[in-house]
Each structure stands twice: as structure tokens, then as C-alpha cells.
Amino acid sequence: MVSVPELSLVVLVGVSGSGKSTFAAKHFKRTQIISSDFCRGLVSDDENDQSSTPAAFDLLHHIVGVRLSRGLFTVVDATNVQYQARKSLIELARQHDVLADAVVLDVPEEVAIARNESRPDRDFGAGVVIRQRKDLRRSLGKINRDGFRKVHVLRGLDEIENAQVTYEKAWSDLRHLHGPFDIIGDVHGCRAELESLLAELGWQGTHHPEGRTAVFVGDLVDRGPDTPGVLRIVMDMVEAGTAICVAGNHEQKLVRAMNGRKVRVAHGLQESLDQLAASDPEFVERARTFMDGLLSHYVLDDGKLVVAHAGLKEAYHMRASGRVRAFALYGDTTGETDEYGLPVRYPWAEEYRGRAMVVYGHTPTVKPEWVNNTICLDTGVVFGGELTAMRYPSRELVSVPAEQVWYASVKPLGGGHTRDPGQLDINDVQGTRYVETRFGPRVKVFDTNAAAALEVMSRFAVDPRWLVYLPPTMAPPETSKLDGYLEHPAQAFEEFAAAGVTEVVCEEKHMGSRAVAVLARTPEAAAARFGVTDGSAGEIFTRTGRRFFDDTAPLVERLRAAVAPLWDELGADWVVLDCELLPWSAKAGELIKSQYASVGAAARTALPMATSVLETAAGRGLDVSGLLDRTRRREDNAARFREAYARYCWPVDGLEGVRLAPFQILACGDGQSGRNTALEPHAWHLSALGRLDSELITPTRHVFVSLDSDDSRATATAWWESLTAAGGEGMVVKPAVYTPGRVQPGVKVRGREYLRIIYGPDYTETLEVLRRRFLGKKRSLALREHALGLEALSRLADGEAMWRVHEPVFAVLAMETEPVDPRL
């Protein structure tokens, strides 16, 4: 029986012709086996070209290294009869914190020689096998000291033939346990507080009526008044099968002292030793055995939860090595010490990007704080702080205060290090990335798009702590064939009806600038949810994440006052709103002047000149009538074009004249817990927002349409016509309730006159050409960006780390750099 760890490097050892490849093929997957012959072939086109051996082993090590870093079980098929060859593989396994096992195939010399002779591609003589066998004999005496976890020696053909391979789970692998758990921070001998906390959590003796499991993060011992008492409670629970416990650095040291090793007695070790000296020797032995057997970390709940005393970076989850254990016990230290003589800890949590929640203790803090899906539960009960537990999966924190200061701390709790859970890393956004969303397939972001977005994000966007959402692009409906129209409501209704939608809402399109407002009830609420500590309570930004004005604070203040009724109505102290900021000229002033008004000025100067010259020519009898007609029509078009942009311009003086039209409540919440309200029906949004009564707020006019009623459709179409006759932008048609799948979240139906701003003053002259427009890319982008936007809101609502919210938001901006027809 050959039993190997599920994640390990298995090194086959045997002379050529010992049957390694046959053995490997019989027991392992083809992709798990990396053979030296195969690598030799790859680098030389000849599996037997011995001169290519060094290059072949470079490649072999590279492939094995990549596999191990990705957590893949791997088998090396090479002779490995020499110590050097095995040693380099063991080092490779250690580099990736993976255990290595050796499987030795020991066959009689003549069998190997005969097998080689029967293979036409093996042209080396018996001497090679004899030499290899000599190496193997020499190795077998001391292979156990190479550093393998286990060496499995299979002697003779029968043993090899009958061998079976089985897999051992990693000791730390408790993925099959799903809790619910009560994870308890550093106790340090505070028995009374532990008893109070367990009672508070609902425990009755060693059992919880809801069948919960307790998880101790280690450091049960030292410093406090009753280390034996704490150990007794925990050991009883573990033996009853209702608790698990990882080792802390204090257990590690205590057990070494109890085992008679020389340790420096400090940091409260003396207290434990004294208390244990006064205990029953049988209990002391039980405690010693218990602590000696503690593992450094556990992976629980399908890999979604990791518990380790000092935390664990993602690369070490489920791995086993000395440094994994050291990290789990002591954390990542920089080698420096601070002014209190304590080791400076490397802020691994700030860099943590794993999907598993990591819960740990070790570093006392005043208040547990989430940092990138990790949390430290050590609230320094022994120093007079609190004993804290977290209920999993609900993330609820439960604490009891210390009954007294049991031990004087050399350093103030949680002091010294300023950390910012909002710090983003370049690897959160750069390069080609795939963003998982729960509202559609994963979204691929190309590196070139990410590069362009990085520039805009970094140079122009508002503080990423506010930038929790960017609106998706919106496509028009299929192009209308109706005479004189490019877009018409009929296609929008048809499209949604075909997708099985029964009711849609038509919302007036305001023709301002899209604005996202993130607002908090108070600066304190802003600090608690968004981590913004400069005393601001909100931000308002454009669809590319830029600030609207140099100073948005006055607008934010007015908007917060205007939405005040929402706080109680939503039971929230923060809210994210999707709005339109009016007038268009407030933000687009430069664009209007340089683009639209300029074209208007040129047209309204040049066309009358042309008309007049043509009229003169006609006066002397030249036949220019066709040209004159066309030019007069163009003059008229130019005037209509001018009217279309001018109706969206009005002078604003500071904030006077600025209006906001909120049309959706994207998310709201109370502290860390929130709701992705973008999934609520539009009727809910429009009614909640419709009740806001303020000079700043412009209501969004709308009609609901039953798609199975022709009357209802006709009413909405007439409404659209009235909106657009005088140059109004038009309307957005959306399914009345959130509709998953490949259904557009909304389409915009723009007015005939308004489209002159988009397609040029004379577009009505070339409708046939313009009807050949390609909507596919725009519609696909709209779906993907919509999924990304909803994902960002859900991550925000779930209280996820900032980089997790930033990822889909950044992806939306990156998608927007894709070249698509900007007129759609």
C-alpha cells in the first residue's frame, strides 16, 4: 500500500527499465506525470539525447514548480537514483510548501537490462543499468534522511505489480466541516471571561443547542489567572467533538518548556508553569499531549474559511512546511523590532486577495476590523480588553469585557501601526483579467483596455473609496424602419415582449450628465462604511468616475439634505443613487461650445452665404435649382440642430440652476450590512424617489406599459412623441422588474430632432445609410457592464473588501475604452 498526501510531490526512484513509467501510467493521471524522457524530447526532439539532459531537467523543474504553485499533485518520472537529483526535487517541493514522498521501484538487474534491450529506442548498453543500480543501492541505505515525508520501497516485481496507491487528506483539511462556527479569540488563561462568552454565545457545557462548533484561534494559555481551567474547558469540548483548536505561539512555547527544552521564560509563561505545577500530574500530561498535537491551521467549509493563530497568506492555505507553521504561529515578521522591543509584523492582510475568509488572533487590537476578508479577534482580554468571538457565517461579533486587567501590556493595544484597508494594489486591476459576477458569465477585461482605464482612474477619478459603482452603457433598440425615424418605441416594446417580459417602464431621459451620488447620513457613517476619514459625507461623480466640479462638497451637502427622508424610509445610513445632473451645459459646457455650438456657428454662417450665391446665380438664369433646394433644407436642418442643443443649456452660477434627477437607488445600508437595491422593481425606486420634495430634485416622469396591451403601447408611444417633438432626448425602456439572462436592462429610444446632435444636422437626409448600424457589440457591452455594476453593488452590500468592489468598477471603465460606435 502506497499512501501519499493529496497535495504532494511524488518522486519515483528506479533504474531505467524498472517500470517507472508503467507504474505511473497505471496509478496516476497522464497530466500529473512529468517525465524526464518527455522533457528531453521537448527540448531536443529526441527522448534519448543524453546531451540535452541539463536543459530537460530545467524544463522539468519549471513545469513541476508551476504545478505545485497551483496546488496540483505531481509525479516525477525520472531515475532519481542519485542524491543530488532527489535533493533538488525536495527543495522544489519545499519552495512551494508541499510534502514530498518517494516511491522506489527495486527490480532485479537482469529484468531491467532485458527490458531495455527489448526496446528499440533504448540504445544504451547494460553498463548504464549496472551503474544506476550501484547508485540506487548506495542511496537506499540513507534515502530516509533525504527529507521525504515517507519513502515507499517496492521490492521485486510482485510488490510493484500489486501495489495500490491511496491518498491522505492534509491534516489541515477540514473542508467537509460546514459549521456553523463560533470562532473565539485569544483567551490567555482568562477562564471566567471564556465561561461568560460561551454562555453569551448560547453554549450549555460542551454542547451548543444549535449544534454549533467552537473554533479556538490559539493562545489559550499564559499571562492569565487560570490557564489550566481554560485548557480543561477547551480539551473537554474538543474531546466531545464540538470544538477544534489551532496552536498559538504560546502553546508551542509552553509545550517546549514542559518537554524539558530550554526556553526563555517571559511573556507570561511563568504564570502557566506555576499554575500547572499546582495541578494534578495526570491533567498536566493530558494538557501537554493536547498542546503537542495542535495543528497550525485549518481550512473549513469547502475552503471558504481558514483559521490560523497569526493568520495565513493565501499561498500557504492547505500547505505544509516549517515556514507555513511559523507563519501561522508568529505571523509574517519583518525581522525588525519596534520601540517596545516587539517584532514588527508585516501587514500581510493588506496584501491578502484570497477568496477564503481568514480568522486569526495573536495581535491585540481594540476593535476587530475587517482587512481584505481577514479579521483578527484578539481584543486583549488579558490586558483588560475584551474576549471576542465571531459567529460564522453571519460574521456577527460577540464580546465580553475583561473582569480586570490580568496582565500589564508593554504596548498600547492596536497602537503604532496605521493601516489602510482601502489601499489598492496594481495587481487588483492590471493585465488581462477575468471578473466573476453572479449576474452573468465571467467578464474578460483585456490588458490594453485596463491600461487605458488605469490612466483615467489614477489621474482623474475620485477617491476609490467613494467610487463604488460606475453605470453601464446603454444600447438603443433595433433600428426603426418607420419613415423618417431611426429609433422608435415599437422596436423596444417588441424586443422585450420577445424576451418574455410582460411589463416595462418608460422613463423620461433627462439629457443631462449621468451622475452617481454616494451619500452618508453623517461623516461618522461615511467613515464607518467607506473608510473616508476627512469628515466628508458623500461624493458625486460622472460616468467615468470624475468629479463634476472642483469642489463637489456644496452639492453633496444640498443633496444630502434633499434625500434626508430616505434615511428612515430605507433604514439606512448610506445610499448610492443613480441620477442625471442637469443642465447638460453644467458639465459639458466646453464640449458643447467646442463641438456642437461650433458646428452650428459654421453652418449658420456658411449656408446662408451659399444660398445667397446660388440665388444670384439662379437670377442670371443658371439652373441651380436642385442645389439651391438642398442648401435651403440644410439651412433649416442647421437651425433645428441649434435648437436641439440649446434647449439643454442654461446658465448656472455656482450651484444655482443645477438640478439632479435621481431615478434609481442602487444600494443602501446601515454600517457594513447593506442591500443591493438595484434589483428592486422600478416602481419601488420611482415611488421612493418621487416622494423627495426639494428644489434640487427634478422628478423622473414615467409610464408603465403592459406589453400585451396595444392600447398601453400606443399610450406610451404618444407620450414619447410628445416628449421628443420639440427636441426632447427621449426615453429609456426597462423591464419593470429585474430580469436575469441575456435581456437588456434597458434601451434608450431617442427623439428624431434630438438625434441631430448625435448624427449631425443633416442626418435625416441619409437615413438609409445610417440604418446600417451595428448594435451587437454595444448590446453585448451593455450586458457585461450591467453585470459588473450589479456585482460591484452586491460586493458593496455584502461588506466585502474595497479591492473587491473596485475590481468590477474598474472593469466597467476598462470596457468603456473599447472602440464602439459612440453614437449608439
Added chain:
Amino acid sequence: MLLTISTTAEPATDLGFLLHKHPDRVQEFRQSTGTATVFYPEANERRCTVALLLEVDPVALVRSTGKSSPDFSLSQYVNDRPYAASSLMAVALADVFRTARAGRCKARPELPGTPLPLEVALVCRGGADLARGVFEPLGWAVEARAVPLDEGFPEWGDSRYVRLTLRGTLRLADALNQLYVLLPVLDDAKHYWVAPDEVDKLLRAGEGWLREHPLRGVIARRYLGRRWTLARSALARLAELGDETEEQLEPAVSEEAAPDETAADEAVAAETEEALAETPETHETPEAHETTETPESHAGEPERVKQRPLNVLRREAVLATLEELGATSVIDLGCGQGELVGALLARPRFTRVAGADVSPLALTIAARKLRLERMSDSKRARLTLFQGALTYTDKRFAGYDAAVLMEVVEHVDPPRLAALERVVFGAAKPQHVLVTTPNVEYNVRYEFLDGLRHRDHRFEWTRAEFAAWCASVCERFGYTVGIRPVGEEDPELGPSTQMGVFTRG
């Protein structure tokens, strides 16, 4: 768009012979961009006017040019191409009046050589000053009337268009050739890709008048047009989405040179200027060599003509400080077009040199200017260039003796400075950090400066503000700082640039 040419030379109807177009006929000519119609609104003995009316369909223009269109405004349907005189008109003019432009007239061989009193009328971009600058030296009297942007919004002021009337006595062929070159110059945009043979076309059409023209440098550069890169269009797209103009997202690299000047552009421009300079009596013109329009080029008293530019002084100060600190590996954070990186590479003592910038366009230009592709292996091995943002922690920033932030912090929004500080001083934490930034107190010394020194500057600090920021960084991240002056120093206002030299520990 309309162009009229009138003459009062009697008999004025000779204009018809010269142009090879009969005054009583209306003739249409298909152009790739639309239809050109030639007709005469007046044709009598005393005065004869020919009108060239080019009907441009912007939609067809967009659909025909496709994605590789060199002029971004052309890919917008809303543009002034149908109305303002431009290269479209120049091309139509050259085509329709090809024979006249060559100075040939079989019917009246003596006519092409005779100067005639001419009057040209059109609507174009470029402004009255440029129109006068390019036409007056050629003997035209220029009347330019500004066109208001929108009468409904008088506060918007004038548009970029002028109604231009040119009057002068010239040979018609010269007038046509001048219009052919100068219409695109006024417009400053080409509707087709500028190919290398454009230089030849320019020299041919400019024969006899361009070489002596005082603005020939400007004419050459504007005629040859701009090239656009993909990176720029991505920014332009985002600008449009945000209801902004492209310039509002312009890369911050323009402080050193025009961002759209690629190596290829420079080569073409240099070739042209060389060709134009072949006459021995050319004299130096400032416009021909203008490369930067930052206030820094206007620095100092007017009489000190050959003052070295501030950016050079700054670079030298940084290099000297790095050498003094004994740094051998240096990362330039916000390297722009790679001027400092190039200077570092030129000094063998810097064994490892890195440049990082957030703008892919800046990095592309830097790679070109540093001739990355032709660099020797040994030099190339010392250099790393990559895109990075100073508000995102980045492992690639770490591991250098010194980091340089030369004129970078003032491009960061104040609320984002904390992130920059953490990324540079907290995470990368090199032994030394050099930070240079303008001293805003000195700005009053710049005569032409109104506001900050660059439109992308988010702030400029006084000496006291800079010192306070340095002190706060030192306290939080364990550095000490020395502040040094760079460039011209005023006894009261201080130096024009201030440099903080930070050292860890």
C-alpha cells in the same frame, strides 16, 4: 462649403478662360468626399465671380474612412466639414482647377502670367491672426470677421471661425496654389492619412513663395497634420463619455513636447524644414524651432536670451543629487517621455534604471525616444520601463536605492496624496526619495502665466506648504528631509522649483 474667387480685371470674364470653366455653365465634379459644383453667380465685363460649392456628406465621410481615420473629428458625424474650408476644399480646388493651377491656358497663353486683381471669400477656422500671418506676406489684404458661437448665448463669445475676404493682385495660379496649401494650414486638420509624399506635394505647391515665407515652419507643421495613436483615441472615448473634450484628458506629458509628435512626425517635419532651408539666405525664425510653450520657456528677464530651460536645470539638479547620495539604482516614478531615464542610462554608475508612468502614450513615446528597440543588450539590461500608477501599491516600485518624483505630486488630487505617500514611502520605501514640485510663490515672475503652470496641475505649493508636507511624510514614514532650491532663485519669492531630498532612517 463655399469658396468664391472674383476678379475686376477687364474683361473680367477672362476668368472663365483661365479656369477652363465656361461662365454660363453649371458643372459638377465627383469628389471622393462629395460633389463639387462650379458656377458663376456673376459674369460680366467689369466683374466675374466663380463659386466652388462642395457638398460634403459627413455620414458618408465617416463610413468611407473607417477606423483608421487620422482626424478624430471626422469620425464624428457632428462636424464642421460641410461648412468650413479645409483640406477637403483644397483637394477639390486642386482637382477642379488642375490646369489653372499649373498656369496653363491654351486659348489665352498670355493670361496665366499676368497678375490680376482678385478677391477670395470663404469661411474657415484658424482665427484672424493666423490668416493675416500666412496671407499678408504673400501680398494679400486680409479682412477677417469673427463669427459668434451662438447669438442665444452671447456670453459664449466668438467661435473659432472667421469670414475671410482676401484681396490682392496676383497671378491666378499662384493664388490657387497658395489656397491649396494654406486652407489645410488654417484648418489644422487633414482628412486623409498624411503619407511621406505629402512633403513633395507641399514643396511643389509652395514653389516660389513658401521658402521665403516667414511662417514656413508653422505652415509645414500644420500642413503635414497630426498623427493620432490608439492610446489617444481610448482617452478621447472616455472624455466623450464624461461630457468632456479630449483636451480635458490630455496626457500630462505635454510639458516637455507636444504629445502627438511621434518620432515619425518629427522625421517628416525635419525633412521638410531641411528641404525648405536649402536656400543660403534663410534666417532663423523662432517658430521653426518652437518645441515648448510652457511658461518656463518665458522664464527670467527678457534680455537674458539664452537662459537654460528650467526642465534641464531640474534634471541636472536631480542627477547631481543622486550622484551625491551614491545611488546606483534609481526608479523614475512618473517618467513621462523618459528624459531623466535617458540621462541616467547615459551615466554608467547607475547600474539599474527604471521608469514608470501611468500613461501608455507617454511610455510609447519614451520607448521611441530612448530607441529601445535598437538599444544594446548591455544598456537594455539596465533599464525597465513599465506602466504603473502611484495610487496603487506595486512591488515593481521596490528595490531601488532612490526613487525620483520629478514634477509629479502636483498632478495628483490632494485627497489621493495619502495613497501616493503610502505607495512610495510606506510600501516601496527606497533609501532615498527625491521630490520636485513648483514653488507657487515664484509664479508671479512668469509674465505670461495666468494661474498654475500646467492645466493638469491640481495644486502648486508655497515653500511653507511643501515643507509642511515633507515634515509630515517624514514623521509618518520614518524619513528625514532636506529641501533644496532648483533653478532661478528670487531673494523674496524663493526658487522656481523646490526639491525635497528624503532619506530613510
